[in-house]
Amino acid sequence: MELLSIARTELLQVADAVARDKGIERDEVLEAMEQAIGKAGRAKYGHEHDIRAAIDRKTGEIKLARYRQVVETREQVENDMTQIALKDAQRIDAGLKVGDFITEDLPPIDLGRIAAQTAKQVIVQKVREAERTRQFDEYKDRAGEVINGIVKRVEFGNVTVDLGRAEAMLRRDETLPRETFRTGDRVRAFIMDVRPEQRGPQIFLSRTHPQFMALLFKQEVPEIYDGIIEIKRVARDPGSRAKIAVVSKDSSIDPVGACVGMRGSRVQAVVQELQGEKIDIIPWSPDTATFVVNALAPAEVTKVVLDEESGRIEVVVPDEQLSLAIGRRGQNVRLASQLTEWHIDIMTEEEESKRRQEEFQRRSALFIEALDVDDVVAHLLVTEGFTSVEQVAFVPLEELAEIEGFDEEVANELRLRAQAWLEEQAKKLDEKRRELGVEDAVAQIAGVTPALQVKLGEKGVKTLDDLADLASDELIEIVGEDELDADEANAIIMAARAHWFEGEEKAEAEAQD
DSSP, X not given: OOTTSSOHHHHHHHHHHHHHHHTXXXXXXXXXXXXXXXXXXXXXXXXXXXXXXXXXXXXXXXXXXXXXXXXSSGGGOSOTTTEEEHHHHHHHOTTOOTTOEEEEEEOOXXXXXXXHHHHHHHHHHHHHHHHHHHHHHHHTTOTTOEEEEEEEEEETTEEEEEOSSSEEEEOGGGSOTTOOOOTTOEEEEEEEEEEEETTEEEXXXXXXXXXXXXXXHXXXXXXXXXXXXXXXXXXXETTTEEEEEEEESSXXXXXXXXXXXXXXXXXXXXXXXXXXXXXXXXXXXXXXXXXXXXXXXXXXXXXXXXXXXXXXXXXXXXXXXXXXXXXXXGXXXXXXXXXXXXXXXXXXXXXXXXXXXXXXXXXHHHHHHHHTOOHHHHHHHHHTTOXXXXXXXXXOHHHHHTSXXXXXXXXXXXXXXXXXXXXXXXXXXXXXXXXXXXXXXXXXXXXXXXXXXXXXXXXXXXXXXXXXXXXXXXXXXXXXXXXXXXXXXXXXXXXXXXXXXXXXXXXXXXXXX
């Protein structure tokens, strides 16, 4: 490929052939040739010159010229070889102005072997860059697709895949466990990412991505492809087990049955592609409790308790179903948790009953002590759903009076006793807070309860600065996750830091005055 020594017409033929072979534009190849010939010209006439080559697109004729840019004065000329003053340039051509280029044609050069080799390297490099740009443009919008390729080579478990017009990388951690590839094997994978990097565009593939499974089902199940059935969620333990939640937009079509197929033919096609990965197909439901129950299949669920504030859900299962619900090494509950995006706590009916009894006794004891009532009244309050003295103190009077066996007089007395007990507790906590040396300024911050003040004092947080220096996770650790969430902790810390900013604003105002 001694491109600089071939005939003019052959030059264009070579450009056409390279463009066809590499799948890039003919002009890009010719521009690469021009740069290469220009570089060879500079090697002959001197690298300090600005020498450029131009190839006629019709005839293939090569023209070589030296370029010098026109600057205003001789003082501005930094390099005589590439610049010329306006006055001197106008002696050659009176029509020239600042910024124009003055060109001088150079005779054709007889390039030596080294210059020709250099030019060849430039052409190869430019063609490779154009090819990489074309590859990136072709694949940048294809992230999220499933693609087929042939294994080109395997190095340390990382697989290079030939996609035909590009190469892709399937890293070892993106392959299924116990999955091996040999050169020449066909491979199907998910295009996870396409990134332009120093050595060219890199296409990263994955066979463990949850969307890979979703797209395989889309290929196997016509109803998913047509949009009649929608895949709502996918959770995978790659190579072992997966759960996929589906819903049908047509009430006459069973989404689970359609995905399973006749005698399991459709789901088996996906299972085989994923090296025997077991797949649970779950009917999706907008009702969280129903969806969680479905997600824990094949285990049976007897009771579900949601805590929306903490994003947790308690699931009660029969004693003999516990191991099935949890799964081997917690796999079933982990996948169900990923699928539903809820933290799932599983307990047996016996554990739940025991815990409920303990909670009932604890709350009853609290009411007996705080309200000075007998166990019958305390049990009635707990049975009606009261969990704290605060609820009794501030609940509407008529709501308390509606409890069987209570009247308005009893309800009012209970409220007064609850309020008196809370005041007494607050007074005790305030005294303890003062003993611990916690500043009044800390106590005045919104959200810092008397109990929280005592906990802070016990941990040595006594001033606004002490509190302001804490991170939100440190504050939560001091007072407990049940007392504060991240937003509340941040609000308290920012309120404690307010005096810092006030000081800065005051100093700034004084400086401006």
